[in-house]
Every structure is written in structure tokens, then in C-alpha cells.
Amino acid sequence: MTEGATQGGRDFFVSYTQVDRAWAEWVAWELEAAGFTVTVQAWDMLAGDHWLAKVDDAVRGSAHTLAVVSADYLDSDWARAELLAALRGDPLSRGRTLLPVRIADVRDRGLLGSMADIDLFEVDEQVAREQLVTAARAVRTGDRGKPEQQPAFPVRETGGARFPGGGPPQVWRMPWPPNRCSTPTSTARTSSCPTAAPISSTGNWLSGVVPSTTSRSTSTR
Structure with missing residues (x-):
């Protein structure tokens, strides 16, 4: 837990680029619906505000920074500055200060490349919601990711390799x-x-x- 949380700050600051604003607002809405407090530029940095000062206040006053990661985000200098600011007081993220949330199949070769993340792409909305909220709770409480219910026993899928003694497949038994x-x-x-x-x-x-x-026979000329 960072200084912002202990002094009555917000749980999460959502860091994103304008291209991914729809994703950022969906994430912020789902987090607040789950009981977390959130700062997001689309709702909290309005006309007349000093944008840089508000971002600095948001990073300082939030327990965690949630990065909405996409190809545009990785190419943004402003996004990189927000990541560096988030890790300023916790450079190794021992307190899980930074939570990367991927919305596209991209990988960072820099700062985010060595951090565990969650994926919201190529899944339906319900699965994305569950993954987001579960990760947010684990980040805020510092708990493990152990499920509440016992995992089901893994069942071997059909159609795998055939074991010896099983006989030839039916396609071989043709009535010649x-x-x-x-x-x-x-x-x-x-x-x-x-x-x-x-x-x-x-x-x-x-x-x-x-x-x-x-x-x-050969002929002679």
C-alpha cells in the first residue's frame, strides 16, 4: 500500500492514451462498481485544469497506477512518464504499485516487459470483468491469487494420442x-x-x- 492510500487517496489511477479512452472508461467504471476509488483523466481532468499538475496529483494520491497497455500506449512519451512517476517511490513494485492491463497482444521490451500483467483482449465482457476485478482486489489487499473454490480435476481431452493395444482406427477396417x-x-x-x-x-x-x-535386327546401308 502506498502513501496515497494511507492518507485517504484513491485506490487506482488509470493511465492511458486518448486512443484507448473507451477502454479506460470501461475499466474505471467496473472498478468503481466493484467498490474501488478511481481517478481517470476523462472524468477528473476537465477544462480549466492544469493537466500535468492533475496527473502528478493523481499518481501521488493513488495507491496504484493501472496502465491500459496497447501499441499506442507503448509509443507514448506521456504514458512512459506516468509509469516512471508511478514507480518513483517503489521502483521494484514490491507493493504492486503498477498494474499493467493489456488490451491488445503487444509486449513491451522496456519497463513493462518484466512485470506480470492481465489480459482483457480476446475474451468476452464477463470474463474481462472478472479478471480485472480479481486482479484489482489482489493488488489492493496484497493477497495471493488462490481461488475461493477447489479447482476441478483436469480431464484428458479426447482425440489425443492413441495408446498401444487400442487396435487400429476404424478407417483401416474397410470391406475390401x-x-x-x-x-x-x-x-x-x-x-x-x-x-x-x-x-x-x-x-x-x-x-x-x-x-x-x-x-x-540391324540394317546395313
């Missing part, structure tokens, strides 16, 4: 028609069955199929 040409004396043998080539005296069966080059 009988071979009518298997025996020379078969009554079902037809004229369409191929005739085996005779074996020559040399023992090479190919000699009965491929004409010998030595047997060809």
Missing part, C-alpha cells in the same frame, strides 16, 4: 472386395486378369517382358 485374380483355377477369373510373364532360361523374369536389345 475379393480378388478374382488370386488363383488361376478360380471360376471367377476373367479375361481381364493379367497374365504373368514367362521366366526365361536366365532366370530373369524381365527378359520375358522387355525385348532384348541383342535380338533386334
Whole structure:
């Protein structure tokens, strides 16, 4: 817990870029609905306010900074300045001062790259809400992420590797028609069955199929 929280400040300061304002307002709304206190530029920094002074007050007066991380956020110098300000009193984030929340599949090679985050993209709204609120509670209380209910026993999915002794798959057990040409004396043998080539005296069966080059007549001019 940071100084801002112990002196009656807000729980979270939501840091974002204007491109991601819709995400920031959704996050702020869900956090306040869950009982947290929030500062967000869209609602708390209005016309006539000194923006830099208000941001500085928000970072100082909040227990945690929640970063709404996207490609635009990572490219923003102002966002980087807010991150550095958030970690000023807790550079290793031992008090979980900084909570990165990814809204896009991007990774930071700098400051945020070594910090655990939560993902809100590619999930439905209910899952995103649960993940956000659960992470916020763990950050504020310093608790672990242990669930309240016992996890279900993992069940092996079907369609995996086949074990020995299970027999061949059904696609191998095909009803092949009988071979009518298997025996020379078969009554079902037809004229369409191929005739085996005779074996020559040399023992090479190919000699009965491929004409010998030595047997060809040559013409003289």
C-alpha cells in the first residue's frame, strides 16, 4: 500500500492514451462498481485544469497506477512518464504499485516487459470483468491469487494420442472386395486378369517382358 492510500487517496489511477479512452472508461467504471476509488483523466481532468499538475496529483494520491497497455500506449512519451512517476517511490513494485492491463497482444521490451500483467483482449465482457476485478482486489489487499473454490480435476481431452493395444482406427477396417485374380483355377477369373510373364532360361523374369536389345535386327546401308 502506498502513501496515497494511507492518507485517504484513491485506490487506482488509470493511465492511458486518448486512443484507448473507451477502454479506460470501461475499466474505471467496473472498478468503481466493484467498490474501488478511481481517478481517470476523462472524468477528473476537465477544462480549466492544469493537466500535468492533475496527473502528478493523481499518481501521488493513488495507491496504484493501472496502465491500459496497447501499441499506442507503448509509443507514448506521456504514458512512459506516468509509469516512471508511478514507480518513483517503489521502483521494484514490491507493493504492486503498477498494474499493467493489456488490451491488445503487444509486449513491451522496456519497463513493462518484466512485470506480470492481465489480459482483457480476446475474451468476452464477463470474463474481462472478472479478471480485472480479481486482479484489482489482489493488488489492493496484497493477497495471493488462490481461488475461493477447489479447482476441478483436469480431464484428458479426447482425440489425443492413441495408446498401444487400442487396435487400429476404424478407417483401416474397410470391406475390401475379393480378388478374382488370386488363383488361376478360380471360376471367377476373367479375361481381364493379367497374365504373368514367362521366366526365361536366365532366370530373369524381365527378359520375358522387355525385348532384348541383342535380338533386334540391324540394317546395313
